[in-house]
Amino acid sequence: xxxxxxxxxxxxxxxxxxxxxxxxxxxxxxxxxxxxxxxxxxxxxxxxxxxxxxxxxxxxxxxxxxxxxxxxxxxxxxxxxxxxxxxxxxxxxxxxxxxxxxxxxxxxxxxxxxxxxxxxxxxxxxxxxxxxxxxxxxxxxxxxxxxxxxxxxxxxxxxxxxxxxxxxxxxxxxxxxxxxxxxxxxxxxxxxxxxxxxxxxxxxxxxxxxxxxxxxxxxxxxxxxxxxxxxxxxxxxxxxxxxxxxxxxxxxxxxxxxxxxxxxxxxxxxxxxxxxxxxxxxxxxxxxxxxxxxxxxxxxxxxxxxxxxxxxxxxxxxxxxxxxxxxxxxxxxxxxxxxxxxxxxxxxxxxxxxxxxxxxxxxxxxxxxxxxxxxxxxxxxxxxxxxxxxxxxxxxxxxxxxxx
Amino acid sequence: xxxxxxxxxxxxxxxxxxxxxxxxxxxxxxxxxxxxxxxxxxxxxxxxxxxxxxxxxxxxxxxxxxxxxxxxxxxxxxxxxxxxxxxxxxxxxxxxxxxxxxxxxxxxxxxxxxxxxxxxxxxxxxxxxxxxxxxxxxxxxxxxxxxxxxxxxxxxxxxxxxxxxxxxxxxxxxxxxxxxxxxxxxxxxxxxxxxxxxxxxxxxxxxxxxxxxxxxxxxxxxxxxxxxxxxxxxxxxxxxxxxxxxxxxxxxxxxxxxxxxxxxxxxxxxxxxxxxxxxxxxxxxxxxxxxxxxxxxxxxxxxxxxxxxxxxxxxxxxxxxxxxxxxxxxxxxxxxxxxxxxxxxxxxxxxxxxxxxxxxxxxxxxxxxxxxxxxxxxxxxxxxxxxxxxxxxxxxxxxxxxxx
Numbered sequence: 001x002x003x004x005x006x007x008x009x010x011x012x013x014x015x016x017x018x019x020x021x022x023x024x025x026x027x028x029x030x031x032x033x034x035x036x037x038x039x040x041x042x043x044x045x046x047x048x049x050x051x052x053x054x055x056x057x058x059x060x061x062x063x064x065x066x067x068x069x070x071x072x073x074x075x076x077x078x079x080x081x082x083x084x085x086x087x088x089x090x091x092x093x094x095x096x097x098x099x100x101x102x103x104x105x106x107x108x109x110x111x112x113x114x115x116x117x118x119x120x121x122x123x124x125x126x127x128x129x130x131x132x133x134x135x136x137x138x139x140x141x142x143x144x145x146x147x148x149x150x151x152x153x154x155x156x157x158x159x160x161x162x163x164x165x166x167x168x169x170x171x172x173x174x175x176x177x178x179x180x181x182x183x184x185x186x187x188x189x190x191x192x193x194x195x196x197x198x199x200x201x202x203x204x205x206x207x208x209x210x211x212x213x214x215x216x217x218x219x220x221x222x223x224x225x226x227x228x229x230x231x232x233x234x235x236x237x238x239x240x241x242x243x244x245x246x247x248x249x250x251x252x253x254x255x256x257x258x259x260x261x262x263x264x265x266x267x268x269x270x271x272x273x274x275x276x277x278x279x280x281x282x283x284x285x286x287x288x289x290x291x292x293x294x295x296x297x298x299x300x301x302x303x304x305x306x307x308x309x310x311x312x313x314x315x316x317x318x319x320x321x322x323x324x325x326x327x328x329x330x331x332x333x334x335x336x337x338x339x340x341x342x343x344x345x346x347x348x349x350x351x352x353x354x355x356x357x358x359x360x361x362x363x364x365x366x367x368x369x370x371x372x373x374x375x376x377x378x379x380x381x382x383x384x385x386x387x388x389x390x391x392x393x394x395x396x397x398x399x400x401x402x403x404x
Numbered sequence: 405x406x407x408x409x410x411x412x413x414x415x416x417x418x419x420x421x422x423x424x425x426x427x428x429x430x431x432x433x434x435x436x437x438x439x440x441x442x443x444x445x446x447x448x449x450x451x452x453x454x455x456x457x458x459x460x461x462x463x464x465x466x467x468x469x470x471x472x473x474x475x476x477x478x479x480x481x482x483x484x485x486x487x488x489x490x491x492x493x494x495x496x497x498x499x500x501x502x503x504x505x506x507x508x509x510x511x512x513x514x515x516x517x518x519x520x521x522x523x524x525x526x527x528x529x530x531x532x533x534x535x536x537x538x539x540x541x542x543x544x545x546x547x548x549x550x551x552x553x554x555x556x557x558x559x560x561x562x563x564x565x566x567x568x569x570x571x572x573x574x575x576x577x578x579x580x581x582x583x584x585x586x587x588x589x590x591x592x593x594x595x596x597x598x599x600x601x602x603x604x605x606x607x608x609x610x611x612x613x614x615x616x617x618x619x620x621x622x623x624x625x626x627x628x629x630x631x632x633x634x635x636x637x638x639x640x641x642x643x644x645x646x647x648x649x650x651x652x653x654x655x656x657x658x659x660x661x662x663x664x665x666x667x668x669x670x671x672x673x674x675x676x677x678x679x680x681x682x683x684x685x686x687x688x689x690x691x692x693x694x695x696x697x698x699x700x701x702x703x704x705x706x707x708x709x710x711x712x713x714x715x716x717x718x719x720x721x722x723x724x725x726x727x728x729x730x731x732x733x734x735x736x737x738x739x740x741x742x743x744x745x746x747x748x749x750x751x752x753x754x755x756x757x758x759x760x761x762x763x764x765x766x767x768x769x770x771x772x773x774x775x776x777x778x779x780x781x782x783x784x785x786x787x788x789x790x791x792x793x794x795x796x797x798x799x800x801x802x803x804x805x806x807x808x
Contacts, residue, residue, distance in 0.1 A: 054728060054731040055732075055737055055739065056742075057739075083724075086724050086727055086752065087756075088757065089756075121722075121724025122723060122752070124757070187728070228711055229708075230712075233731065305633070305634045306632045306633065306634070306795070306803070307591060307632055307634045310803035310804045311803070311804070313804045314803070316804060316805060318525075319526060320487075320489065320490050320524065320526040320637075321525070321591075323460055323526075324489070324634070324637045325634060327459040327460030327637065328458045328459075328634070335459065335460055348526070352491075352493075352494075353490060353491060353527070353528070391800055393797040395710070395714075395800075396714050396795055396797045396800055397797065399710070399718075400714045400715070401720060
């Protein structure tokens with residue numbers, strides 16, 4: 001999509017103080033692009049994490065799960081180009097090795113280092129390259145936003161564009177900053193987190209509050225986007241926050257949660273926009289479901305249907321595909337109260353088809369980068385918004401020839 | 405696929421006696437291709453039916469559900485080119501009207517006529533064309549296999565090839581015949597049945613036995629194929645069998661069930677082989693699951709993943725996509741006991757990657773029309789075989805521009 005090709009960039013004062021960054025190329029990617037990132041905290045910080053619900057879990061995810069939530073994190077090391085997933089005991093050993101080496105080089109406890117990996121599944125890490133790379137990346141840490149961007153670039157795989165976002169939040173006399181990075185662009189249907197994201201803040205949070213606000217924000221952002229409906233083995237998001245004897249109180253945590261959620265939505269929407277081969281993003285609002293979880297499930301199934309995705313690709317107002325996909329999602333829907341609008345045009349009203357101008361709606365769909373659809377499935381209180389890539393020939397071409 | 409382009413044909417003695425057939429073009433399809441089929445029984449026959457599990461149910465499905473199972477069916481009228489789905493009360497009226505007109509023309513009770521529709525969703529039937537067509541199709545009924553083929557051709561939509569199969573079964577001194585037809589080729593992930601199939605036999609069955617053997621056969625055939633994972637609003641299969649005071653006994657029904665299942669598998673496998681744009685069929689055998697239902701669910705999710713499908717398209721032995729898809733299917737898997745072979749080549753063994761010749765396996769995958777994968781997910785007794793289309797650019801092109 002044209003709008004996502006210019007790499008987004010943060011300003012100097014978008015970054016919370018207290019963190020340093022580096023990103024380098026250590027030779028994991030044949031292209032020579034950056035593939036090793038390091039985020040370091042000047043002092044121990046609170047870290048909350050959410051990880052993939054896939055039963056096939058990559059080695060770095062196993063390690064992070066065992067080390068979060070905590071109030072004692074000093075660094076996160078991330079490699080792209082290799083997921084260290086389905087790599088058996090060797091993979092677990094390699095993930096541990098990565099954190100040990102970072103810990104020794106930075107002079108911090110091994111338990112204070114987290115690790116994330118993303119890339120191809122089923123190949124063991126070339127540890128010689130990793131080892132040499134960690135030596136270099138540890139010496140290149142800086143506070144500036146250029147370093148933050150270098151780290152954000154080094155976690156990308158098939159992404160065309162860098163994915164970052166920032167927010168600030170003033171509470172009384174204090175202004176806090178939140179900055180985040182994430183990566184796409186395939187095997188994206190996060191469930192409990194997304195394929196690699198790190199969000200950092202100087203706001204003081206308790207471990208419990210950090211985990212709670214992260215879960216809320218992720219539910220409404222990363223867990224509601226999909227490129228291909230395939231939840232990865234490596235999905236991870238980590239929130240780093242300042243440790244303090246006096247963390248934010250309940251009211252302030254609520255305000256922080258709202259801003260964090262906004263930021264996560266901004267990050268998450270960049271995934272389908274830069275989905276492999278994507279031309280359009282489907283923004284699907286489901287309402288009238290029995291509960292929020294039902295609305296989410298209906299949106300997820302509709303957004304995963306290749307028939308729906310290709311209709312969005314071609315600007316084809318073939319609404320029967322959307323309504324029929326809602327019917328197979330599982331949750332109860334009331335067809336006689338089901339209504340659908342596409343870009344504001346009603347096409348199905350209370351279970352009956354509505355006459356509309358097919359040609360002009362098709363033109364509008366083709367012109368839009370964000371195709372907004374609103375599907376009401378009854379008169380219940382449940383609603384959810386979901387964002388998904390369309391499905392193009394470029395997606396097929398790209399994914400037909402990935403490892404070979 | 406090359407192998408499915410030549411229309412399969414049945415021999416004269418493949419057809420059970422007692423049925424007549426017709427297929428004509430009544431103008432529903434802009435292409436002028438046949439779009440109206442009629443199957444008539446010389447005497448009242450037993451009819452069992454299985455229908456879509458989609459909550460959005462087409463009008464003809466609602467009508468058939470209310471009239472089966474029964475021992476009093478005389479005719480099944482089927483139109484293609486329009487699904488009569490999401491058409492509200494007008495659609496229900498039109499479906500009823502179709503059966504009334506057939507009943508009047510043939511001089512049989514209205515309740516003895518079943519109706520099926522397939523095609524685009526959300527447009528009301530042009531009843532003037534249907535009415536004229538029913539008048540003509542009722543006068544063109546014949547016993548010959550040419551008439552059977554004309555009917556089988558008239559139920560197709562985006563299919564490239566006719567889909568028919570036949571079996572015979574000798575029980576003591578009696579030989580019975582079973583013949584069936586079905587159609588694909590998009591919105592195919594049948595659940596309880598498939599997008600239109602009719603199977604007929606001269607074997608005498610009770611209503612209960614007919615329904616039972618049909619459910620068994622469909623579970624192991626139509627419910628285990630997928631083109632796009634999108635269960636349609638119109639999926640229906642109807643089994644017609646001879647009515648008799650002395651139906652087959654329990655033992656003979658068991659033998660009949662085996663042969664019927666074979667026939668349904670032969671029909672069902674024609675769906676992904678002729679899936680929209682399909683180049684290869686993935687034949688996925690899942691074993692070692694806790695139970696058969698779990699194995700089926702794992703196979704269904706793996707086969708629906710666009711990442712798996714595109715790997716099959718490109719002959720890419722990117723096995724991490726298959727293993728990781730099994731991990732999100734839901735049922736418990738044991739990663740440490742998980743093994744995968746592609747075309748007989750082990751690529752993942754007891755949770756560890758296996759070295760293999762990437763280039764020669766890729767060549768073999770590209771050359772195969774049926775890509776056979778065996779995935780063991782533990783040491784349980786549950787197993788299931790599933791057949792799915794790959795995902796090609798032609799699928800995307802075709803489905804980007806369907807109604808417009």
